Amino acid sequence: MAKNKKIDDELHLLAARRLRAAGMRYSKSRKAIVEVLASAGRPLTLDEVLDFQSDKTLAQSSVYRNSTELVEAGILKCLASGKDHNRFELDDSIIGHHHHFVCLDCGDIEDFEVPEYLEKEILALEAELVKKGLSVEGHTLDIQGRCHQCS
Ligand SMILES: [Zn+2]
Ligand SMILES: [Zn+2]
Structure with missing residues (x-):
């Protein structure tokens, strides 16, 4: 999927604003998770998020903790797929x-x-x-x- 710089910027501004409203910081780890999900264009398990990150800076514990917080802030949605692990995607209010x-x-x-x-x-x-x-x-x-x- 072709990445559009302007859309990326808007996505990060939106995520930062929502986290701020929830009293949370848009940390490097949170930004990295949002970036991986935006470029994947489909729901990912947390293991896939770890695999797909380009610079491998995210640690497993950090991905697990931050994804929960991003769900609470309304930036991510957690999809229970029943079969194995939950999958995460950007919220409908962001991707439609x-x-x-x-x-x-x-x-x-x-x-x-x-x-x-x-x-x-x-x-x-x-x-x-x-x-x-x-x-x-x-x-x-x-x-x-x-x-x-x-x-
Ligand atoms: Zn979806
Ligand atoms: Zn299958």
């Missing part, structure tokens, strides 16, 4: 609303977007539920199956 393909064998997760007409239908469905007095926070749609490696 999307859905997941989940591999039932290895637990790998790929991002995908559904066509606009389908999102609209789901939003109409949500509106119906609100009319019935329910409080709606959003929706998730996972497609399950087997990835290229496992099928």
Whole structure:
């Protein structure tokens, strides 16, 4: 995936602002985690985050601790994939609303977007539920199956 410098800058400014609002610092380790996830373009396990970092400055304990704090600050989202380890990605408020393909064998997760007409239908469905007095926070749609490696 081609990296766009301007988008990177905006991403880091946004992350820094959110952490500051939560009374936290945008440390080098936190920035490195955000950078790895942004360039991967798909949810990663913490082991993958460690493998994919370019300068290998992150220690395992630091990745584990900081990822939890980044979730608390609303910058990362933790996806339980059931199969093995949890996966992390940048929050929807940063990368946009999307859905997941989940591999039932290895637990790998790929991002995908559904066509606009389908999102609209789901939003109409949500509106119906609100009319019935329910409080709606959003929706998730996972497609399950087997990835290229496992099928
Ligand atoms: Zn798989
Ligand atoms: Zn995703």
